[in-house]
Amino acid sequence: MKTWLRRSIATAAVALTAGTLTVGAASATTFQITPHDGTIWAVDGSAARPLSFEEWTANGRPSPSLAPVDYVGYYWSSGIWARTTWASPAPATSLISFDQWTDANRPAARHVPWVDGTYVYRWATSDQVGVVDPSGDYHWLTAAEWAAMGRPAPSVHHDQGFAKLTWSGEIARMTSLSSGRGHPIGAAAWDAENRPAPMQVTRFAGDQFYRNAGSSTIYYAGPTMNRAITLDEWHAAGSPAPQVIGTETGGVPASTWAALAQCESGGNPRIVSSNGLYHGLYQFTTSTWRSVGGSGLPSQASPEEQTERAAILQARSGWGQWPACSRKLGLR
Incomplete structure (x- = not known):
């Protein structure tokens, strides 16, 4: 001063x-x-x-x-x-x-019950009404606190929020509930959002259960995770029939496609890059996906279809379509 x-x-x-x-x-x-x-x-x-x-x-x-x-x-x-x-x-x-x-x-x-500039909101996955004050502090309102504020209508984040599978502990930050788009978050990210109550679901839209040909191990791929699951987890999910992925696609062993997918996307067929440009196991752009016959978004297709489209792209343009990972894996 x-x-x-x-x-x-x-x-x-x-x-x-x-x-x-x-x-x-x-x-x-x-x-x-x-x-x-x-x-x-x-x-x-x-x-x-x-x-x-x-x-x-x-x-x-x-x-x-x-x-x-x-x-x-x-x-x-x-x-x-x-x-x-x-x-x-x-x-x-x-x-x-x-x-x-x-x-x-x-x-x-x-x-006081109200400070000018306070933001009132609600996620689509919960009835919790939250506020962020102008200093950046978060708080979940009780019914009495909301009433004292004059019951301001919250800004609803439609089709977005936080969700978890009833049979697994991971929490996902959902960017689109209707299409099953989201990504897993850790404790620090959940804490930063003031630990919103996650919606409990048995399945996500577009998630996948699959296994490799000749193997009884079932894998789950969805917004919260991509990993092998136990028999109890599979039953808790409703015992869905897993898709069977063949031993070869486009003349390339399944193990090679799996290694490439692990490098590109962590093996998650539902993943979308932070900028929204790259989708799925092999991080297709939508334009490249359509050029090999795909429709919709790559991250909404089955793992089997994503691998089939990747094989078409590889046969047409070579491993250089995945420059860093193909070099790391010794494919070129």
């Missing part, structure tokens, strides 16, 4: 009577200071406007009184807001920094 403003605050703390400037015979302008930011205001009745240093000097540098500032916050948040209570302009609420709080002599915040 500028030195002249600090001195103004010190002066105001000692002399709380406002300086005045008579304007005509019927009105008087008073000068007030908001201590958290050192702004001096010219207040005329219920209207207020901030003064520049030059304007304050031109008026004889009157000693300002303390402005009517209410320091407020949520009981669950570390943020403190300064709320001025002039009628005009409309009462303003602003988040203050630690230094500003110190300049204002560290006032205790009054707990």
Whole structure:
């Protein structure tokens, strides 16, 4: 804070009577200071406007009184807001920094049910109503807290949220529930979202159960994971018939395709890159996928079809379509 403003605050703390400037015979302008930011205001009745240093000097540098500032916050948040209570302009609420709080002599915040700028939301996968305050703190509202806020309508993240399989512990951040698009998240990412309650499902749209020819091991591929599953997990999922993947596709052993898929996508046929451009086991772009006869999105096709389309691409254009992984695997 500028030195002249600090001195103004010190002066105001000692002399709380406002300086005045008579304007005509019927009105008087008073000068007030908001201590958290050192702004001096010219207040005329219920209207207020901030003064520049030059304007304050031109008026004889009157000693300002303390402005009517209410320091407020949520009981669950570390943020403190300064709320001025002039009628005009409309009462303003602003988040203050630690230094500003110190300049204002560290006032205790009054707990309030609502702070301007609070974002209210709900994921499609849960009835929980959450808020993010302007300081960035998250909180899940109780029914009483939501009522005290005036029951603001939450912004609903349609077709998005968090989900987990009833028979496995992994949680997925779903970017599209209807198409089964999503990715697994760890504890840190879940904590960062304030641990939203995940929707419990038995299957995801477009997920796959498959096994290699000649093997009884069943694999699951979906938004939360791609791994071999136990017999109990398979039964809990409803005992779906797994797709059988052949020993060779396009003259290339299944083991080679599996190694390439593991390198490109971690072996997850449902994965989509963070920028949305690359899909599935072999990270096809949609244009390349269509060029080899695919329709829809590659990540929505079965693992078997993805491998068949990859074989067509390899026969046409070689292993260079997967430059880093084919080189790593010694395929070229």
